[in-house]
Amino acid sequence: MTHVHAPGHGPSPLPATVARVFAIIPAHDEAAILPGVLGAVRRQVQSDRILVVADNCTDDTADIARANGVGVHVTVDNAARKAGALNQGLSVLLPTLDDDDVLLVMDADTEIARGFVDAAVRALAEDPERGAVGGIFTGTDPRGFLEQAQANEYARYAREVERTRRVQVLSGTASVIRVRALREVGRARGTLLPGTPGEVYDATALTEDMELTLALSSLGWSLSSPAACRTSTQLMPTVRALQDQRLRWYRGAIDNLRTYGWTPVTRRYVRQQVMLAIGALAMALYLTVMIADAVLGRIGFQPFWAGVGVLFALERVVTAWHAGWRGRVLAVLLVPELFYDVLLQIAFVRAVLASLRRTEGEWRHDTAPPRRRVPA
Known part of the structure; x- marks a missing residue:
């Protein structure tokens, strides 16, 4: 589908007194x-x-x-x-x-x-x-590693939206x-x-x-x-619930972009999907190299890479700052969030394969027991 613009749709501004x-x-x-x-x-x-x-x-x-x-x-x-x-x-x-x-x-x-x-x-x-x-969404009070990792992810997303003033998704x-x-x-x-x-x-x-x-x-x-x-x-309270949710999100995005095609509106979203694919590939290669080095006994302390790791940890903490002290602790540990990123990338790869096979998408309803907190 090509990009369309409805010339002269002429939306009028809302009344100053506030519309209904x-x-x-x-x-x-x-x-x-x-x-x-x-x-x-x-x-x-x-x-x-x-x-x-x-x-x-x-x-x-x-x-x-x-x-x-x-x-x-x-x-x-x-x-x-x-x-x-x-x-x-x-x-x-x-x-x-x-x-x-x-x-x-x-x-x-x-x-x-x-x-x-x-x-x-x-x-x-x-x-x-x-x-x-x-x-701009945030998570309810997280309980446990998996929910805290999601809260950190949402905090980073909110920070990015506020910083760029660019809407990714309504x-x-x-x-x-x-x-x-x-x-x-x-x-x-x-x-x-x-x-x-x-x-x-x-x-x-x-x-x-x-x-x-x-x-x-x-x-x-x-x-x-x-x-x-x-x-x-x-x-999402469990790995399965998280996988189901993200499989739907990723699959839905891919299918939407296929429906609309390459347009001035969709091109930035297509680029995002390409970057997700590159990130998944890079993560797979990184983990492969790390495992191989561990098996061969080649892992050792290297000052340069240690410095890079410190800077990376600092960036993770700063971007997740508004997720609270638990979020900052999780961010500085690096490895748990690395595991969480792998979970998301597994869901992305599954979504790509499901979209290529044109299998019917599923929608499951699974959340944690209710706990309400009105965001500040």
Whole structure:
């Protein structure tokens, strides 16, 4: 698919007094954590403007949402995962909204920071060409090595976004999007954009947030992620859960890029995938050499490489500073995070192979026991 730009879509700036803000929250078996999530949202969005989409739930998610005073839509025969749930909810909600309204789209296992919505609305009001504002996600209080490694990874990602002011992905954890932009995406599906005409989200995409990022950018909308738009999301508690999550993320990204092809929008994402592939190869070669040297007894102290190692450890600590003292300790040890990086690269290689074989992608739902912390 070639890059498209919709000339003259003419988005008007949000009213200075702030447009109406609505929220849609797809939820699958989230009864345990939903009250805390809704509590954070209700401090920023009126209860009667919040819609929980209960998707294929086997618990009392819908009843708990109603008890918290918000609207509920129960999906019917949805086999398209989160994208399908959002499309069903939006089919009910969007007809009731004005073009100048904005919509908070967020996960049910995520809490938004105080001031998130106000910061997002201000960012949209600053630029009439800005179609959406994405959250910068951090992890909930990590327990154990695996979750702390994820928290460090998220802290580094947040630092990079703040430093470059460049949006990588319109995070599915929480984003605020112009209704006008969402409607434009729906109209472009099946012609300028992949997907079913009239649907906002591409139901075939494993990573619906990245696909929407590509869709909005391809239509000429700009995106941003202000520092104040923080979210706190659940961390994967086991190696299998982490592998499942990252396999979906990597596979979804690769498939999205294949669908869109080489365009001015996708080329930086394609380069990122190439760098991931090079990194995986370099890591495999490094580990091979290290193992060979250990077997042959050739490992010894070398001042130059020891100095390089110190500088590398310092960089890891600085970039993970906001992950707390546990994150800094993990970073300075180097080896545990090296092991974590290997886990991620294994998931990436699996995703590449699965994409080449065109096997059907899977979506598993597996998180740690709930513990809520509203990000600062």
